[in-house]
Amino acid sequence: MNIVIKRGAVMRLEDMPFYSIFLDGFVSGPAIDSENHRYSFDHHAGCIRFCTTSCCLQAMHAILLGLEPSNYTVYCNDVDSDVCVAIWCLLNPTRCKEPLAEKLINAVGKGDMFAGAIEINGVKKIVEWICEPQTSSIRNGDYEKLSDEGLKPILESMLHRIDLYVNGEAAVEFSKQQNNEEFKVLRQENGWALIESNDPHILSAVWHAGFERVAVIRPLADKSTAVTLAKKSDFIDGFPLEKIYEAFNEVESGWGGSSSIGGAVRNADGSRSKLSIKKITEIIDLVLAPPERLSTKPPKKKKKDG
Numbered sequence: 001m002n003i004v005i006k007r008g009a010v011m012r013l014e015d016m017p018f019y020s021i022f023l024d025g026f027v028s029g030p031a032i033d034s035e036n037h038r039y040s041f042d043h044h045a046g047c048i049r050f051c052t053t054s055c056c057l058q059a060m061h062a063i064l065l066g067l068e069p070s071n072y073t074v075y076c077n078d079v080d081s082d083v084c085v086a087i088w089c090l091l092n093p094t095r096c097k098e099p100l101a102e103k104l105i106n107a108v109g110k111g112d113m114f115a116g117a118i119e120i121n122g123v124k125k126i127v128e129w130i131c132e133p134q135t136s137s138i139r140n141g142d143y144e145k146l147s148d149e150g151l152k153p154i155l156e157s158m159l160h161r162i163d164l165y166v167n168g169e170a171a172v173e174f175s176k177q178q179n180n181e182e183f184k185v186l187r188q189e190n191g192w193a194l195i196e197s198n199d200p201h202i203l204s205a206v207w208h209a210g211f212e213r214v215a216v217i218r219p220l221a222d223k224s225t226a227v228t229l230a231k232k233s234d235f236i237d238g239f240p241l242e243k244i245y246e247a248f249n250e251v252e253s254g255w256g257g258s259s260s261i262g263g264a265v266r267n268a269d270g271s272r273s274k275l276s277i278k279k280i281t282e283i284i285d286l287v288l289a290p291p292e293r294l295s296t297k298p299p300k301k302k303k304k305d306g
Helices: 055-064 081-091 099-113 124-139 148-166 203-208 241-249 277-288
Strands: 002-005 020-023 031-033 038-041 073-076 184-189 192-196 213-219 225-231 261-263
Touching: 002 148, 020 055, 020 081, 038 055, 055 081, 055 099, 073 081, 081 099, 081 124, 081 148, 099 124, 099 148, 124 148, 184 277, 192 277, 203 213, 213 277, 225 241, 225 277, 241 261, 241 277
Parallel strands: 002 073, 020 038, 020 073, 192 213
Antiparallel strands: 031 038, 184 192, 213 225, 225 261
């Protein structure tokens, strides 16, 4: 099985070669083309996040339902935990039903589906340890500038950690894991909060702190800003992400995501949004403004009694 990393790439299914598997947004939306052996395991575009399983769960289920991945080329545009666990499943199809493997796949998969709003199986710290090669690179400000080749060592390191865990050999290494759950609330108005954090997995801590609608920002060295827009679940009202994406795309193309989590454009050079924090806040507030605040017509004069 071949693995191809093309950072930030988004391709059309019909333009890709036969015997291809596309992970987590490389092709927008889940897709099955059995005649040409092309499959997209995605839960970002055109999905209801609540009931569309994550990339790694789709990969595991496909394997259990008969997919034999050894002759395929796997394409990804990032190497986060969901993608890495999906790749591990595709590399180890006969091991997906092992108890520790299944426990990890479900924890990562459902954790990613629900953006950390539900802790699965009590293995949150194990998942953080497996993700540490990527999260450390993000905290150090290196990750967004890594080339496709530069992402491969991170993928390999995370796959190695998954092997250690599934083989029951992770205890010593895991004990060294540090807790980095830190975030700063910059603003809390109009039913949503603006939060700054350099931890890409901070949403779990944010939800547990009581927030339900957030924009999480992470300023980058190139002066762009990584932005995650999220609500705790599809059952939280008052934060219509599809409308918010549309509003952002009117001033900067590339914003998008699923029904409960999404965010800023991801450029091939690793940069993110060029919008200022003030502009980001204004756009969200404008979408959330009640109809009377959006009206450009002057208010009608009240008739005097008598």
